[in-house]
Amino acid sequence: MRTVSKHEAAESFETLGNLVHSGQSVLVVNGGKPWLKMVPAHASKAGKSAAEFKARLDRISRKPISRVTDVLKRTRR
Secondary structure (H helix, E strand, O other): OEEEEHHHHHHOHHHHHHHHHOOOOEEEEEOOEEEEEEOOOOOOOOOOOHHHHHHHHHHHOOOOOOOHHHHHHHHOO
């Protein structure tokens, strides 16, 4: 992710827009603090498989998750 100042973003909006359009993200800072984030309008099509997603959930969860309904029950609490 590229980081630019608020002033630099205003000066080079078209260039930054082209970067974002090509899939990159840009963080704009104001006074050294995050001000806004420019991200592509359309997310990448490359996603994780269901098995990869479940394995990640199992790693971060205290209890292994056997079904999607278990995940939904936990998030509603």
